[in-house]
Amino acid sequence: MSTIFTIAAAEWRLWMRSRSALAALLAVVLIIAATSVLTAVRFTEEREERTHQQEVAEETFLSQPARHPHRMVHYGHYVFRTPPPLAIIDPGVDTVTGQSIFLEGHRQNTAMFADTRASANVGGFQSLSPAAVYQILIPLLLIALGHGVFVREREARTLAPLLAQGVSGVTLYVGKALALAGLSAALLTPLLIMSLIGVTSGEAIGVSLAVVVAYGAFMLVWSALIVLVSAVVGTRGVVLGTLVFIWLAWSLVTPRLAVASASAAAPSPGKLETDYQLLADLRELGDGHNAGDPAFDALRANLLAEYDVDSVEELPINFRGAVAQASEADLTKVMNEYAERRMALEVRQSRHVNGFGWLSPVLAVSAASRHLAGVDLETHHRFLREAEAVRFDFIEGLNKSHTQELSYTDDINRNQSPEASRRARISPENWTVLDAFRFQPATSNQRFGAAAAPISMLAVWLTSLVVAGVFATGRLKP
Amino acid sequence: MTAALEAINLSVERSKQTVLKDVTFGVAPGEVYALLGGNGAGKSTALLTFLGLLTPKSGTIRVQGRSVSDDLTAARRVTAYLPEAATLYEHLSAHENLAYFLSLAKAATDRAALDRALDRVALQPEARDKRLGSYSKGMRQKVAIALALLRDTPILLLDEPTSGLDPIAIDEFNTLVRSLADDDRAILMVTHDVYGACQVADRIGLLRKGELVGGFDRPAEGRIDTEAVHAAFAGRAVA
Structure with a gap:
């Protein structure tokens, strides 16, 4: 074991005495520091801002004066998806899906960006998260520093004297891989600090450390690969070319290939087409603002029979409110069917892309990172479902007040008579039908469960490369 | 025999x-x-x-x-092996080269022993802590010979x-x-x-x-x- 550490320490000493290695290391450390600080500041502010906006939105809704309940249905309400603490490491889908939704009656609005900064493509470091640095840039540093670990010895003809000391090829392999692993561990320090900041913001310590472990495994995959290629390929130029080729294939080509393949395997019909189809389906359900719409004839007949009266004016409830209630339920059922179909399609596409983790560990670690950080597609879908539940509850709560607290006569005459208009308003106490909304990340167990598949992929990658490395260096020749 | x-x-x-x-x-x-x-x-x-x-x-x-x-x-x-071209590490000094190779061979690496071997091959004391990158071919060969001796x-x-x-x-x-x-x-x-x-x-x-x-x-x-x-x-x- 001490021999392995001696070999690893010798590599470290070489790097510490190489100006180019130190310069590369310094550059990457500065990039990590810059992106970490910027992302941490940005998401801490956004977390506070969205939490504050959520409170403001609720206060604003609750502080509305007495109004007609249907005005409140269209006054609407905002819900915000606050980023989880680990979004400071990996913003995940946050920058592409939108994080706030305007909730109102009869519609399921799409998510919007809560803040200008919250969207993608702002440029510069804004779009470069710590996760992206660890997934894309750190492997380049490992390649730059590590590609020569074996081939340098071979070219300088120091491999024969090394082996002549009684050191086996496998020991050399493990020692040099340990050197790169040690470098990787040092480079994980900023990530560890970020994850601990996440813990101080309320994140579970297990899942916070799991993010660091996932990235550690990813860097070990690269370390094992780099040492393997350096051991089996003859010249430094070919080693470097091979590793850069693999980096391009894993980091840039395979992810694009995965997305194109997912689109082909599970084609989505397109938003305009879907929206038109949804509108057509909703129109068939009738206009909930028009109590005379034939679509509600059956409802009228049922209520008249239930209350044993001859006209809606005689009903003990407000028929218009009852129509609004029934209409909202019918619309929501159809809208939810469309939404669930769309989300199922997105999940299929996402799983298809994640399957490409068997071809590229970059995809495996990015999926593991998003799942563990609680910024994956499934979390966004849960946000949409929870937001919809809030929407439906408060809309139907208002419709219920409309039904039970307003007289039908005042309701239909409110535009003709100021007195009827005054009586057609209900008190602000009724606005408490709005539930407080605080979006919570998934539990640790749920996130571990979601991340199990990509983490398994990383484990298989690592095991395969280590076995290949041990096999290749078992009979190492100078 | x-x-x-x-x-x-x-x-x-x-x-x-x-x-x-x-x-x-x-x-x-x-x-x-x-x-x-x-x-x-x-x-x-x-x-x-x-x-x-x-x-x-x-x-x-x-x-x-x-x-x-x-x-x-x-x-x-x-077996101690002295390679043809004194293949040692240029970024290490004579002492560091010897200590590294000897530690891999699980041999003693105390500085006094290293100096005794370097004395035997007549490597100038003032050069011993300089990196081999600054050595002549003959000086490197002496370090390599010292290594072979130290393997004992x-x-x-x-x-x-x-x-x-x-x-x-x-x-x-x-x-x-x-x-x-x-x-x-x-x-x-x-x-x-x-x-x-x-x-x-x-x-x-x-x-x-x-x-x-x-x-x-x-x-x-x-x-x-x-x-x-x-x-x-x-x-x-x-x-």
């Missing part, structure tokens, strides 16, 4: 070319055996095969009576050991090799330096195109006849 090093009907191929062909020789403890030959004769190949860094195509290779292929690690533990093994494999040394250093080195052999070490030295081989060797094997084509033994008194070896090396009869 069991030979410390034995090659029996050894044939080795490199890049599908036969480099050693049916070669048989042995080196006993206390003996200096010089394999003499021109460039490409297969001298270094023989050393690398004893180290297990090349695999024989046929034949047997033994270190202290045990087949190298059976216990490679044991063979390397008892019963067998030494020396590949062109006097390459890069000045005449005085060569004489000192040859004396050193003799004293090591007198300490019962088996020394296999490959060289194309006829004079140096005759000065230090007990026996000389002449390699030509991978075949052992001749041999010379040290007489009871004096050295192997340089003229005779030179003539055989050059492929002509002695007058």
